[in-house]
Amino acid sequence: MLLCSMAHHLGVYLGLDDVLGDLQHARRQGDLGRLALLAYCEVRRWARQAGEPELAASSLALITDSPPPTRSEFLHRVDGLIAELEEARERLTAQGRSLG
Numbered sequence: 001m002l003l004c005s006m007a008h009h010l011g012v013y014l015g016l017d018d019v020l021g022d023l024q025h026a027r028r029q030g031d032l033g034r035l036a037l038l039a040y041c042e043v044r045r046w047a048r049q050a051g052e053p054e055l056a057a058s059s060l061a062l063i064t065d066s067p068p069p070t071r072s073e074f075l076h077r078v079d080g081l082i083a084e085l086e087e088a089r090e091r092l093t094a095q096g097r098s099l100g
Contacts, residue, residue: 012050013092019046020085027078032071035078036063043081050092055084 019042026034040063047056062081068074 009092009096013096015046016050016085016089016092019043020082020089023082023085027082032074039063039078039081043085052088055088058084
């Protein structure tokens with residue numbers, strides 16, 4: 001049972017690492033379309049699988065609730081989403097230490 005739990009945890013962690021890396025790369029490139037796609041599809045999918053409903057809601061709100069009026073506002077909101085994902089990674093790292 002512990003092995004199954006550890007494998008699930010590792011899968012969730014690696015999925016987060018992939019999504020976060022993709023978001024950070026698109027952010028550095030200033031690729032707004034890719035950022036919107038990642039936030040709306042990939043972050044929400046990962047958050048639901050990981051049991052992070054607040055993060056899924058933040059991701060959805062970024063795209064669907066009153067779209068940002070300017071590029072800089074959109075990027076500011078994306079930066080907030082990236083910060084939330086980094087906090088989730090810290091939580092998962094702490095949980096992984098307690099499993100091991």
